[in-house]
Amino acid sequence: MRIIDLKHMSTEDKVDFFHTHWGGTKMVISSGVYECTELEGFAALEDEENTGVVTYVKKERACEIISLDSLIENKGIGTSLIQAVEGEAKRLGCHSLCVITTNDNIRALAFYQKRGFRIREIFHDAVQRAREMKPEIPTIGDHGIPIVDELLLKKEI
Numbered sequence: 001m002r003i004i005d006l007k008h009m010s011t012e013d014k015v016d017f018f019h020t021h022w023g024g025t026k027m028v029i030s031s032g033v034y035e036c037t038e039l040e041g042f043a044a045l046e047d048e049e050n051t052g053v054v055t056y057v058k059k060e061r062a063c064e065i066i067s068l069d070s071l072i073e074n075k076g077i078g079t080s081l082i083q084a085v086e087g088e089a090k091r092l093g094c095h096s097l098c099v100i101t102t103n104d105n106i107r108a109l110a111f112y113q114k115r116g117f118r119i120r121e122i123f124h125d126a127v128q129r130a131r132e133m134k135p136e137i138p139t140i141g142d143h144g145i146p147i148v149d150e151l152l153l154k155k156e157i
């Protein structure tokens with residue numbers, strides 16, 4: 001597996017990736033509205049095929065992960081992408097990494113906590129507010145759980 005800076009990925013490939021995996025290129029979460037194709041990040045390549053993408057923004061002394069996708073689970077792709085962001089965050093002088101996920105995303109909650117992230121805050125009804133800007137956000141998520149709240153996880157680095 002090879003990790004590359006998203007700057008080396010074409011805009012067309014980024015647009016295709018986010019449309020396929022997120023239903024569009026716009027991410028609406030409690031911390032803001034983001035155009036994913038314009039964010040900093042990394043891609044994981046296996047035999048020159050894209051197997052994962054992470055995007056992030058730097059905010060003061062923290063880096064916030066905006067999106068993380070691993071197309072093949074249990075191969076270390078997500079972990080490698082998180083490590084790439086953590087390395088960049090340290091280089092930028094950040095003291096923490098944070099990420100926001102939805103209440104239904106049990107797999108993400110487990111993934112991040114296994115890697116040292118801790119739940120720090122719950123944004124009640126945040127997804128309902130996000131639907132006002134992005135109505136295509138589903139109402140029911142993993143395991144039939146209604147998607148309502150967002151959770152902030154944070155890792156000190």
